Amino acid sequence: MPFYEAIRLALAQIRVQKLKSFFTALGVTIGVMFLITVVSIVSGMGNYMKDELVGKLIALNSFELRQRPNINVGGVSDAERRSWRTRPPIFNYDIPPVAASLAAGTLWASYSQSGVNAESPWSTPRRVTAYGVSDQYFTIKRMDVALGRLPTPQEFALGSSVIVIGKDVQDHFFPNLNPLGRELRLAGQPYTVIGVAETQGSAFGISFDQFIVAPERSPLRRLLNPHGVVDALVVQSASESEIPDNEERVREVMRARHQLRPEQPDDFALQTSDSALAFWRKIQHYLVLAGVALPAIGLIVGAIVIMNIMLVAVAERTREIGIRKALGARRRDIMNQFLVESMTLAMLGAAVGVGLGFGFAKIISKATPLPAAIELWSVVVGVSVGAGVGIIAGVYPASRAALLDPIAALRQE
Amino acid sequence: MSQLTAEAPLSSTAERAAVLSQPGAAPDNRWVIVTRGIQRHYDMGGEIVRALRGVDVAIARNEYVAIMGPSGSGKSTLMNILGCLDTPTSGEYWLNGTLVSKMSDDQLARIRNKEIGFVFQTFNLLPRATALHNVELPLVYAGIGAEERRERAREALASVQLEERMDHRPNELSGGQRQRVAIARALVNRPSILLADEPTGNLDSATSEEIMKVFEQLASSGQTVIMVTHEPDIAAHARRVVVLRDGLVATDDRREAFAERMQV
Ligand SMILES: Nc1ncnc2c1ncn2[C@@H]1O[C@H](COP(=O)(O)OP(=O)(O)OP(=O)(O)O)[C@@H](O)[C@H]1O
Numbered sequence: 048m049p050f051y052e053a054i055r056l057a058l059a060q061i062r063v064q065k066l067k068s069f070f071t072a073l074g075v076t077i078g079v080m081f082l083i084t085v086v087s088i089v090s091g092m093g094n095y096m097k098d099e100l101v102g103k104l105i106a107l108n109s110f111e112l113r114q115r116p117n118i119n120v121g122g123v124s125d126a127e128r129r130s131w132r133t134r135p136p137i138f139n140y141d142i143p144p145v146a147a148s149l150a151a152g153t154l155w156a157s158y159s160q161s162g163v164n165a166e167s168p169w170s171t172p173r174r175v176t177a178y179g180v181s182d183q184y185f186t187i188k189r190m191d192v193a194l195g196r197l198p199t200p201q202e203f204a205l206g207s208s209v210i211v212i213g214k215d216v217q218d219h220f221f222p223n224l225n226p227l228g229r230e231l232r233l234a235g236q237p238y239t240v241i242g243v244a245e246t247q248g249s250a251f252g253i254s255f256d257q258f259i260v261a262p263e264r265s266p267l268r269r270l271l272n273p274h275g276v277v278d279a280l281v282v283q284s285a286s287e288s289e290i291p292d293n294e295e296r297v298r299e300v301m302r303a304r305h306q307l308r309p310e311q312p313d314d315f316a317l318q319t320s321d322s323a324l325a326f327w328r329k330i331q332h333y334l335v336l337a338g339v340a341l342p343a344i345g346l347i348v349g350a351i352v353i354m355n356i357m358l359v360a361v362a363e364r365t366r367e368i369g370i371r372k373a374l375g376a377r378r379r380d381i382m383n384q385f386l387v388e389s390m391t392l393a394m395l396g397a398a399v400g401v402g403l404g405f406g407f408a409k410i411i412s413k414a415t416p417l418p419a420a421i422e423l424w425s426v427v428v429g430v431s432v433g434a435g436v437g438i439i440a441g442v443y444p445a446s447r448a449a450l451l452d453p454i455a456a457l458r459q460e
Numbered sequence: 461m462s463q464l465t466a467e468a469p470l471s472s473t474a475e476r477a478a479v480l481s482q483p484g485a486a487p488d489n490r491w492v493i494v495t496r497g498i499q500r501h502y503d504m505g506g507e508i509v510r511a512l513r514g515v516d517v518a519i520a521r522n523e524y525v526a527i528m529g530p531s532g533s534g535k536s537t538l539m540n541i542l543g544c545l546d547t548p549t550s551g552e553y554w555l556n557g558t559l560v561s562k563m564s565d566d567q568l569a570r571i572r573n574k575e576i577g578f579v580f581q582t583f584n585l586l587p588r589a590t591a592l593h594n595v596e597l598p599l600v601y602a603g604i605g606a607e608e609r610r611e612r613a614r615e616a617l618a619s620v621q622l623e624e625r626m627d628h629r630p631n632e633l634s635g636g637q638r639q640r641v642a643i644a645r646a647l648v649n650r651p652s653i654l655l656a657d658e659p660t661g662n663l664d665s666a667t668s669e670e671i672m673k674v675f676e677q678l679a680s681s682g683q684t685v686i687m688v689t690h691e692p693d694i695a696a697h698a699r700r701v702v703v704l705r706d707g708l709v710a711t712d713d714r715r716e717a718f719a720e721r722m723q724v
């Protein structure tokens with residue numbers, strides 16, 4: 048009997064006993080519903096981490112050369128941290144040879160960052176995050192101004208005392224004022240505001256708009272990179288596929304400069320969004336495992352219920368099986384019939400569960416701070432899980448049916 | 461007794477004796493069924509029930525045979541073996557020149573589907589399916605597409621005058637109509653034999669006659685028919701009567717000879 052015939056038969060059978068079918072598949076429905084809810088929330092959190100948190104800090108197709116990673120979404124041992132401290136820093140003079148090694152079309156910018164005290168005549172002093180950056184920084188970070196302009200190449204080259212400020216900085220130091228052309232003192236140094244950056248948003252309630260950016264050669268360098276130490280070199284490849292190649296080039300130059308022997312590990316960090324997300328991935332893994340364990344119990348219960356009901360169905364329909372066998376159904380025809388029936392039942396249950404799960408995830412994301420993302424692949428997973436449960440639960444009853452002796456089956460009342 | 465004009469060709473006693481006396485040899489193609497020394501034992505918890513104790517039967521193409529015998533003589537057991545629903549404990553069963561007594565379950569299922577039409581005393585229709593769908597079933601397992609299936613099932617129902625009832629379920633049909641649906645189902649795959657185990661056992665005498673007319677027509681159109689019955693006037697429709705007693709063939713003769721014996 049062809050597969051679609053078996054499905055038609057199964058659907059007819061399910062339609063005859065709607066209520067019973069509903070209760071039979073309920074376990075699977077609930078199991079899949081929780082599965083989908085968990086998957087949606089975990090992947091929602093994942094997207095949040097990736098796009099909102101790490102994505103904001105690390106630009107597209109880029110990685111950073113650093114003495115040590117600065118984004119650690121947890122998971123670093125104390126020993127590791129101690130070993131980072133003994134590493135040589137990245138110096139100003141490391142940058143040109145590294146930059147020279149990069150593939151054509153690659154953008155790069157060095158930058159350093161530190162909290163500095165800022166003052167203006169219109170407000171109380173406050174600490175802001177100051178960045179000293181080289182000229183392609185704004186391009187790489189896709190940072191544009193909402194007001195004013197970016198520093199010119201000349202200003203970068205000369206180290207002019209000009210700054211681009213974040214929205215929060217504007218609001219605090221220049222309330223209801225046009226900040227352009229006005230002075231902001233940073234660690235006592237006078238700087239002229241030439242632009243206000245477009246707002247960068249926030250994550251976990253932390254604003255990304257409390258910064259100022261200055262050319263790295265400007266007077267702040269004594270504070271931002273004392274002794275010629277640079278915090279990071281950000282390298283933006285022309286495409287995603289070029290990232291590993293550029294990483295390799297940077298690694299080679301840096302290892303040579305630090306005179307590392309082949310067996311020695313890198314004493315610097317190449318931080319990609321992947322490496323920054325590695326720990327999150329690990330958590331996500333456990334979250335999914337934990338999140339799957341619960342629904343799995345539901346699914347196991349669902350499978351047992353289906354198996355029971357299918358055994359009852361085989362017992363009730365023994366005569367039908369006998370008739371079918373007498374008319375030429377082979378073992379595998381009967382086997383398929385019951386397997387498909389149990390699979391279809393579980394799949395329908397799972398499909399309902401997928402729908403409910405999405406709804407549930409939506410409600411949770413609305414009612415709590417937990418984000419939720421509806422992943423289309425989880426529909427496939429949910430329905431496949433349902434099919435799998437149905438098949439597993441159906442194997443034993445179906446094989447009992449398939450092995451029935453036709454005469455004994457026909458004799459049943 | 462119904463008057464028969466065109467008697468179907470009967471195999472002679474001598475011809476049957478000849479084909480039955482060559483164990484292991486494949487019968488030539490005029491024989492639809494040849495069994496040699498068929499035994500069927502049931503193990504009832506240590507006690508062996510010998511339902512068949514060495515049945516030799518040869519049935520030629522186009523014969524119309526009734527099997528009679530007292531209750532418990534093994535008629536149904538033999539029919540089940542002939543219908544490939546069961547396999548003998550020992551002995552040979554040749555169907556259309558192939559030895560089926562040694563076949564696997566799935567091979568037997570193919571044979572049941574293609575070569576055998578079985579009609580049961582209790583009809584054995586699927587209660588929730590329409591007459592048409594019931595008749596389609598053998599074609600489903602023959603792997604025939606939906607359209608052709610429908611067409612052939614409709615034809616088969618028409619041949620038993622039930623075309624207008626094809627959308628009815630079994631519980632909306634009379635006993636005689638149900639049995640006619642079962643006959644249509646048995647014939648829809650054009651089997652080489654039609655087997656019927658007490659086809660009129662659950663029917664009143666008028667309806668029984670109606671079913672016998674259908675059998676009559678089939679037999680005169682060349683269908684090989686074997687039926688089990690308790691009733692002599694039903695058996696009288698057949699051209700040849702085999703009588704079983706205690707799991708053995710007691711007599712196997714032309715109907716007329718059987719009728720004479722009955723009168724003595
Ligand atoms: N499955 C079985 N298990 C044990 N014994 C059986 C089985 N089927 C049949 N028998 C025995 O085999 C013998 C023949 O039974 P069978 O059903 O063939 O008789 P029958 O001639 O068809 O009788 P009836 O006219 O009552 O239908 C009987 O003694 C019966 O009890």
Ligand SMILES: [Mg+2]
Pocket residue numbers: 535536537
């Ligand atoms: Mg019987």
